[in-house]
Every structure is written in structure tokens, then in C-alpha cells.
Amino acid sequence: MRHGSIRVLFKQTNMSNLLTDRQFWVNYWESKTGLSVNIPADYLFHKELGSIISTQNVKTAIELGGFPGYYAVFLKKYFKLDVTLLDYFVHQPVTNALLKANGLSESDIHIIETDLFNHRELQKYDLVLSCGLIEHFNDTGDIIQRHIDFLKPGGTLLITLPNFRALNGWFQKSFDKDNYDKHNIGCMDPELLAGICRDQGLQVVQAKYFGHFSLWLENEQQKPAGLRMLKKSLWLAGKVLTKVFPFNSKQLSPYIILEAKKPV
Secondary structure, X not given: OOOOOOOOOOOOOOHHHEOXXXXXXXXXXXXXXXXXXXXXXXXXXXXXXXXXXXXXXXXXXEEEOOOOOHHHHHHHHXXXXXXXXXXXXXXXXXXXXXXXXXXXXXXXXXXXXXXXXXXXOOOOEEEEEEEOOHHHEOOHHHHHHHHHOOEEEEEEEEEEEEOOOOHHHHHHHHXXXXXXXXXXXXXXXXXXXXXXXXXXXXXXXXXXXXXOOOOXXXXXXXXXXXXXXXXXXXXXXXXXXXXXXXXXXXXXXXXEXXXXXXXX
């Protein structure tokens, strides 16, 4: 599930669209420690975000499903954007501690704690971002449309998600099936995502597998020692291989990235 950080989900009247529920995420976050980290300038996807912001004159951005707000903090800290974090579940003390750890104040980020599927007062933004959100819904077209609803004309949509069709997915399925089953594997297809955006009238800038290699386990320190050793061995082997032969691929890349623009 990890994708920079896990994204908390929203309720919907049609619960069959969800692969998790609110209690799952409450339990998940309560099990975590060390959430208030100093986010570095080279945070995951920093080059892609920097390019969008500099070339598209981005002033406003919203991170959907982003608690505790790592990307919202990143965008405020390094690009001084007017940033909003929207999520169904927000534990304010955690977000406040994250802001403080990054030299920001509580007023630096707008927070909307709401059910996305019933949220009607939609402000429009230059950049709409989610990282590790859409794969927790069965109806991929619907959740992407929820993103598009927030876009200004000429605005940019950036969606990233894990690639569980890669070796990392096999590892999750084999050794953490419960985690694997919380994901819609079918949506992990760049061409599918690009097609959904084109059908909604967006111009697709890129839709591809991203990153050379990575492997992870949720709550790794709670796993058996043998499994942790296996994970470390595979991680090291993959890193060596892709250091010598760096390339993005369906088989090894840990992420998928989708960037699209809404016509003016």
C-alpha cells in the first residue's frame, strides 16, 4: 500500500466501490509512529511536480486523500503554493506536528475534512494531486472524474499509484495478502488510465511506469525475521540490477504516474 505515504479513503453511498472502510484507516494510522518527518527537497516525484509548477504557472493546488499531508506540506514548503488538503479522515494534531517539523504553521495549509463523494462546493485548482488513492476504488473512472471536478481550465492533474503488477506486487500477494487485497490491481495500467482521461476530454502528457525498482512491507518491524531478511535480499539485488541497467518497466517499476491537462 505504501506510496510515499498511505492515503486515507472517502466513503461513498455505493460501498461496493470501496476496497477499504473508515475503521481500516483509523486502525492503520493508530498503528503508525514517526509520522512527523522533515520532508526533503528531493521527495518522491519532486522533479515532476517542479516541472509542472514552473512551466504551468501553478499557484493553487489540492492534495486529495492525502492525510497527514506530506505532499501538501512539500508544495507549501518548497514552492509556496496556496495548498489545500482534502480527506475524509484528518487527525489534526498529526498534521500540525508535521507542519511544525517542516517549519510551517497551522494556517499554512487549508484542510477540508469531508466525504469527497458528497462534497459539492468545489473550488477549482491549478494542480490536482493524489498519490496512492485511486487504487483503493473499484470504479477507476469515477474516482478519476472526482479529481477532474476540482481542475481549473488549463489545470494539471497528477495521479500516482503503486504498480502491483511488478515484482513488488508478487511480494505483497505472497507475503501480505491482506494488504494486496485492499488494492484494485486492474487499474494499475498506464494505458487504461490515459484512456479514461482522454474520454473525459483531457490531454494526456504522460502515463507510464515510474521508478527503477523498490520493494516494501507494511509494518515491516512486525513481520517475521525470515521475511524481513528475504525482503532485504530481494531489495538489494533489485537495486544493484537497476543501478547497472536503469530503466522503467512493468516488471520492476514500483509506481505508475499519470499527468494530464484540462483544456482552457
